[in-house]
Amino acid sequence: MNLVARSFSAALVALAGFAAIPAHAEDMTIKHAQGETAVPAKPEKVIVFDLAALDMLDRLGIAAAGVPAGPKPSHLSKYTADDIAKVGTLFEPDYETVNAAEPDLIIVGGRSAAKYPELAKIAPTVDLTVDSKDILGSVEKNAQIIGTIFDRQADAKAEIEKLDADIAALKEKAxxxxxxxxxxxxxxxxxxxxxxxxxxxxxxxxxxxxxxxxxxxxxxxxxxxxxxxxxxxxxxxxxxxxxxxxxxxxxxxxxxxxxxxxxxxxxxxxxxxxxLDGANWYLANGGLTALHQTVDQISQALDKAK
Missing domain, CATH: 3.40.50.1980 (Nitrogenase molybdenum iron protein domain)
Structure with a gap:
């Protein structure tokens, strides 16, 4: 798949599958892995149960109000701080804490995807599960969805193009x-x-x-x-x-x-x-920064080939 070849606007429809309500409306409808969800534009309080999605939010400069407890890649270590609400684990939400947080948006994916129905009863919820058979397609799709929800489309597009270029260079080097x-x-x-x-x-x-x-x-x-x-x-x-x-x-x-x-x-x-950086591969595979760091690590290793 050539991620840059497709136009960004076309990919929003064909891949992300979202259909935004006109700009004057407060909500937009997002089509995701488990259906469609009416999501408020630029939600302020976001709870994230998937580390690849958290990675992507962080890369695009969007703060998360609540995250799962447990180990995280080093570039997400700030989310272990006490002032960030811990809302359960990667597998099991703490529903009482989630309710008390009154989130504007909840993001699940991968290990937490099975909890979508229960979380969707609390607040608008989207499933950004990464398809392991098409990681780059999922990364592009999820970056576009997040960029659209938070009005960071240009940043998302730039990140996708940079990742595509770095991967092309790695593939040539390999x-x-x-x-x-x-x-x-x-x-x-x-x-x-x-x-x-x-x-x-x-x-x-x-x-x-x-x-x-x-x-x-x-x-x-x-x-x-x-x-x-x-x-x-x-x-x-x-x-x-x-x-x-x-x-x-x-x-x-x-x-x-x-x-x-x-x-x-x-x-x-x-x-x-x-x-390899195990946390990037095992916990946040499909995150933008995790993928950039992976590409850099493998590229540097190949530079030392004997």
Whole structure:
């Protein structure tokens, strides 16, 4: 998908699917993943249950009045402050706190999407779930929706164009740099993700040639062993440490991978094991800043290719 090729106004209708009531009206109708919602123009008090959406609001300079408790990417650390209301978790809202906040708008997505019906009874609610099979399409769509609601259309358009350009440069840089394998570690176990999977953006969009193109694409990846890593022998090993991302104690990804089998791979021998920012990938995948930081990290790693 070429994100810049489509005109911004056309994409608003075709992708975001919103239909704004004339400018003099106070509300606009937003079509989202779970229906249509009448949303007030430029709502002042916003509660956000999805970290990719929070990332996007933050990138566009829009404050959130309430967020879920729990770990967050470093660029969203300010939302751990006590003066920001904690309205539940990524999975389970604290309905009493949400009610008491009297929000003008509630945003759900991903892990919180199942709570849409209950939250929609409290205040106008939209579902900005990111489609893992079309992350960039979702990012564009969600940025346009947020830009429209908060009258930040020009900022949203500029952000989309910048991201598209940065990804195009990364894809060009990745050509001919070798094959990569993306793995996730948790509880001492390892899973791999390939094209078309939850983290398939590494191959499908960023252009890293897959070392294992036929992995299962389930949400939890394909369980693998250290032997599998050696047999696959990737030139690059991209690693997400889930336990670190969610603040769980346990063996780090570096400890899990530091063994005789993995040390024999080209990736290890050439110092091309890239420990990705787990919070960006696991918690805020589909956020604007998270994606920019991901692109920068992979680009810098490729610059050091041997």
């Amino acid at each position: 050509a001919g740099k070798g094959k990569g394998l993306l793995i996730l570690t948790t509880g001492g176990k390892v899973s791999a993700y390939g094209p078309g999977s939850r983290f398939g953006i590494l191959h499908d969009v960023f252009g890293i040639e897959p070392a294992a193109p036929d992995l299962s694409i389930g949400n939890h990846g394909q369980p693998i062993s250290h032997e599998f890593i050696l047999q696959t022998n990737p030139d690059w090993l991209f690693v997400i440490d889930r336990d670190a991302a969610i603040g769980r104690e346990g063996a780090s990804a570096k400890q899990v991978l530091d063994n005789d089998l993995v040390r024999q791979t080209n990736a290890w021998k050439n110092e091309q094991v890239v420990y």
